[in-house]
Structure formats: C-alpha cells, structure tokens
Amino acid sequence: MFKIFEPNKIFLITSKAPKYVIALFAVVFSIGLLEALIFSPEDYKQSHSVRIMYVHVPAAWICLGIFSSITFLSLSGYIFKNKNFFLIAKSLAPSGFVFNIVALVTGSIWGKPTWGTWWAWDARITSMLILALFYLMYLIAWRIYEDKENVLKITTIITILGIINVPIIKYSVDWWNTLHQPASINVLSKSSIHSSMLFPLLIMTAAFALFSLLIFLMKYNTELIKIKNKGLDRL
Amino acid sequence: MINEFLYMNGYGLYVWSAFSFTLLCFTSLYVIIKNQYVKEKNKFVSKFGALDSKKAKVAISQTINKEILSNTQSI
Numbered sequence: 001m002f003k004i005f006e007p008n009k010i011f012l013i014t015s016k017a018p019k020y021v022i023a024l025f026a027v028v029f030s031i032g033l034l035e036a037l038i039f040s041p042e043d044y045k046q047s048h049s050v051r052i053m054y055v056h057v058p059a060a061w062i063c064l065g066i067f068s069s070i071t072f073l074s075l076s077g078y079i080f081k082n083k084n085f086f087l088i089a090k091s092l093a094p095s096g097f098v099f100n101i102v103a104l105v106t107g108s109i110w111g112k113p114t115w116g117t118w119w120a121w122d123a124r125i126t127s128m129l130i131l132a133l134f135y136l137m138y139l140i141a142w143r144i145y146e147d148k149e150n151v152l153k154i155t156t157i158i159t160i161l162g163i164i165n166v167p168i169i170k171y172s173v174d175w176w177n178t179l180h181q182p183a184s185i186n187v188l189s190k191s192s193i194h195s196s197m198l199f200p201l202l203i204m205t206a207a208f209a210l211f212s213l214l215i216f217l218m219k220y221n222t223e224l225i226k227i228k229n230k231g232l233d234r235l
Numbered sequence: 236m237i238n239e240f241l242y243m244n245g246y247g248l249y250v251w252s253a254f255s256f257t258l259l260c261f262t263s264l265y266v267i268i269k270n271q272y273v274k275e276k277n278k279f280v281s282k283f284g285a286l287d288s289k290k291a292k293v294a295i296s297q298t299i300n301k302e303i304l305s306n307t308q309s310i
Binding site for chain 1: 240243244245246247249250252253254256257260261264265267268269271272275276278279282283286290293294297298299300302303
C-alpha cells in the first residue's frame with residue numbers, strides 16, 4: 001500500500017530536491033523580507049513593531065503544523081507498521097523545534113514594546129513553552145534510545161501527550177482572558193487583518209515552509225545514509 | 236532616510252533583533268544539518284572504499300547506494 005514511501009524510491013527524489021528547494025526559498029524569502037520590512041505599512045497602534053509579526057506568526061503556525069504532522073506520522077507508523085513514517089517524523093522535528101524557539105523569542109521581543117514586558121505566564125505563551133518542551137523530549141528520546149526497539153514507542157507516546165497541547169494553544173486566547181491577542185486570521189470567517197499585511201504574512205509563511213522542507217530533506221537524506229552505513233557493515 | 240528605516244519610530248531595536256534572531260536560527264540549523272549530512276556521506280564513502288570488490292559489487296547494485304556515491308548531491 002505504501003510502496004511509494006519506500007526509502008530506495010524516495011531517495012532518488014529527496015537527494016536531488018534540496019538544491020531546487022534552497023533556490024526557491026532564497027527567492028521567496030527575499031521577496032518576503034522586502035514586503036515585511038519595506039513595503040508593508042506600519043500599524044496605527046503598534047507602529048513599526050507590527051513587523052515582528054512577519055517572523056513570529058509564520059514560525060508559530062509552522063511549528064504547530066509540524067508537531068501535528070509528527071503525531072500523525074508516528075501513529076500511522078504504528079497502525080501500518082511502516083518504519084519510514086517514523087523516519088519522516090524524526091526528520092521533521094529539528095525544524096519544528098527551531099520554529100517553536102523562534103516563535104517564543106520573537107514573541108517575547110514583540111511583547112516588550114506592546115505589553116511592556118518580555119514574558120508573562122499567559123495561557124498562550126505558557127502552552128507554546130510546553131510545546132517546546134515536548135519537542136525537546138522528542139528529540140532527546142531519539143538521541144538517547146536510538147537503535148533500540150522501544151524508541152518508536154517512547155517517541156509516539158511523547159507526541160500523543162504533546163498533541164493534547166495543540167488545541168489548547170489554538171483556543172487559549174478564546175478560553176482564557178489572556179495578554180495575547182485573539183487570532184486575526186480565520187479560515188472559516190472574515191479575517192480582521194488588512195490585505196496589505198496579509199500578503200507579506202503569507203509570503204513569509206511560504207518562505208518558512210520552504211525552509212522547513214529544505215531542512216527536512218537534508219535530515220531525511222542523512223538518516224537514510226546512516227541506515228545504509230549500517231547496511232555496509234553487515235555485508 | 237536610511238536612519239529612519241533603521242530607527243523605525245523607535246522600534247528598530249525590537250524589529251531588527253527579531254529578524255536577526257530568526258536569521259541566526261535558520262543559518263545555525265542549516266549548518267548543523269549540513270554538517271551531519273556531510274559527515275554521514277563521508278563515512279559511507281570511506282566504508283565503501285574499504286569493501287573488497289565482491290562486496291562492493293553487491294553494494295553498488297542498490298540504486299540508493301549508487302545515488303549516495305554520485306556527485307550530484309551537493310547539498
């Protein structure tokens with residue numbers, strides 16, 4: 001059923017893809033930076049500090065998306081007994097973790113001029129910090145238990161526990177009275193953000209997604225070569 | 236005009252530090268992952284070079300091994 005996901009076949013694509021992805025990322029990211037730092041307008045309330053949104057929001061979106069994907073892949077790996085799903089999940093984690101850190105730090109930098117503080121134990125910020133801890137546990141588990149049979153079980157348990165936190169992050173601004181503002185962009189209803197700000201935000205999101213794809217491809221290729229190195233030992 | 240652009244109504248320090256931190260994270264992650272990749276590839280090449288001709292023939296028969304040894308993967 002999942003023959004398309006066989007590493008031998010995938011590697012033919014993943015080994016060549018990074019050079020195209022990095023070129024595309026360079027173009028999209030350059031346009032995104034120009035839009036975010038020069039062409040987009042300043043906010044009537046937050047002035048130029050609103051520009052931090054163009055790195056903070058895409059990083060937060062992508063780290064949440066990657067964690068959800070890791071959980072889905074880990075569970076699918078168990079259900080369909082396909083170890084390649086775990087390998088894909090493992091290769092996604094480093095960029096997810098880094099995006100989580102970027103979201104936390106840029107949020108903190110944005111918080112100082114907006115709220116007058118670098119940090120608050122607010123529901124949204126605290127739940128994002130908890131997500132970073134789950135990412136860290138996931139990455140450490142792979143490092144500690146690598147080559148052991150129970151690594152798949154342990155990492156899957158971490159993702160299942162961590163995914164409970166994802167809807168909490170999403171709805172924390174609605175469920176609790178938080179310092180963090182509610183969502184400005186809604187897929188199901190009208191967004192409260194102006195198109196002159198939405199456009200650069202979407203370009204930066206595309207650039208960040210391309211960067212995480214690049215890191216994923218490089219990490220996945222590394223993992224496959226690592227497996228093949230062990231294969232050479234067995235010859 | 237350049238000063239105005241850098242100063243950003245007094246928010247320049249916050250904006251530039253947020254963007255700089257993001258770029259620093261991107262660069263660091265890229266360098267770390269790239270180094271891991273180069274290390275594993277070099278390990279593979281040296282292990283492959285140490286194989287006798289019979290084993291090397293078996294190893295090279297696999298498409299993935301051939302692909303790893305090819306020079307097309309610059310990244």
